[in-house]
Amino acid sequence: MPQTIKIQIKPQVLQWAREEAGYKAEDIATKLHIPTERYSNWENDGKEIPLGMLKSIANYYKRQLAVFLLPTPPPKLKTPKDFRNLAVSQAGLSPDTLLAMRRAHKYLELARKILGEGYWINQYGWQREIVPIKSGLKKGIQVFDEKITEWLRGKLKITIDQQQKFFGYDDAFKKWRNSIERELGIFVFQFSMPEKELDGFCYAGDKPPYAIIINSDTFKPRRIFTLFHELAHIFKHQSGICLPDIISEKQDIEFECNDFAGKFLIPDTNVYPIKNIKDLGEVARRFKVSREVYLRRNFERRFVNKKDFFGILKELKEQPPPPKKGKKPGAPAPPILSKSIRGEKFYNLILDAVYNNKIDYTTASDALGMGFHYIAGNE
Structure with missing residues (x-):
């Protein structure tokens, strides 16, 4: 009977890989069908790890096997600032979300390496055109002005009339995404992440290029709104993790980014008074936004009073979500x-x-x- 090959590694590397993947020791031990104590021993001394087990660990952590043979742990991934509600953010980040961050970071590093930092600095010359308006301050935070949303309309080359002619939400998301990539030079990635954890995040650090990352498990109207919510963060030079649908009154920055996204997608001149939920749904579909977004714009324009706003909002939230589209037979090419x-x-x-x-x-x-x-x- 062939002898099992056992590997010795630096225990710090194993611990680093687990933490970067977002697992607890007991979680990975369960997946490996071994006692937690046995796995913890490997993180303490790095000795006597069967090669087959190490391959399984590498698979769960989404790492190449060679990574575990490094003499020291690589630097930890720098995650974007967490702008989510405290009740949500305290739960931490799931393995799927951390993997999405690693992938996005890897893609941006590769893009920077291929074209050079100078290329990307030139790509973002438009930033000089949108220095946040200094005239309005809200609790010390610079707020956006309608001139920026007008500028963005022109930059993306999509008028409000063209927006209303999109062929549904899928077409709208695709056209907005392509326009942001083409005209602003910002990458837009989509990864599957827990829907209740976040809608998206963005990278807009000191070194370009920048990226918006969308949760592909959310409905298209929500993705469209998240595109422009995250774009507002990029305009403010902020990398951030966001769940725009659930924010508290103390989250000034998130309110501001929500406000920007809503006013961009539905300018004041295109907010019409609604009569009922059916009317709300029809108008929201025309502009390819969610009913909640159009309702809030009605409230902001004082077409709906506070009592009716929260009453309709409660009714919307109590309705079952529309069924997600079934996957087409066969895997996509x-x-x-x-x-x-x-x-x-x-x-x-x-x-x-x-x-x-x-x-x-x-x-x-x-x-x-x-x-x-x-x-x-x-x-």
Whole structure:
């Protein structure tokens, strides 16, 4: 009977990998079908780890096996600032969300490496055009002015009339996403994350490029709103984790970003008084926003009083959510799935880079989640 190969690693690396993946020791022990004490011993001394077990650990932590052989742990991932309600944020971040952050960070690092930091600084020259308006201050926080939403309309080249002609919410999200990537140079990624945990987050640190990351498990109207909520954070040079639907009165920045998104999607001149929920639904669909967003704009314009606003809002929340679309038979083609997750901008950047010998096929395959033959087939 062949002898089991056992590996010795630096215990600090194993602990680092677990914490970065968002697991507790008892969680991963359960997945490995071993006592928690046995796993904890590996994190204490790093000795006598069966190779098969280490491969399973690498799979759960979404790491290459070679990472566990490093002499010291790599730097911890810098997560965006948490702007969520305290009751939500105290629960921490799930493994799926932490994985999404790692992937987004990895994609941005690769984009910076391929084109250089100078390229991205030039891409974001538009930032000089939107220095936050200094005239209005709210508790010491610079607030947005309607001139910025008007500027953004022109920059994205989508008028309010064109917005109303989108072919449903799917088409609206796609067009807004592509326009933000094309005109502003901001990547828009989509990853599956727990719906009650967050709607999205963004990276807008000192080093460009920037990215908006959307929770693909939410409905399209919610994703559309999150796009512009996160864009408001980027305009303020803030990397942030957000759940715009659940905020408290003390969250000034989140209120401001919600206000920006609502006023951009539904300018004051396009807010019409609503009569009932049916009327609300029809108008919201026309502008490709959620009923809650259009209702709030009615309240802000004083077309609905406070009592009626909260009454209608309560009624909306009590209604069952619309059924999510069933998945089409068969898996989508890898290029289609890759573009859906990573966006047209990143997808095309990687293809251009591999064809111009800036990166190799292995790097491109890993970045796009596709086999070599799909990448070669696009040449």
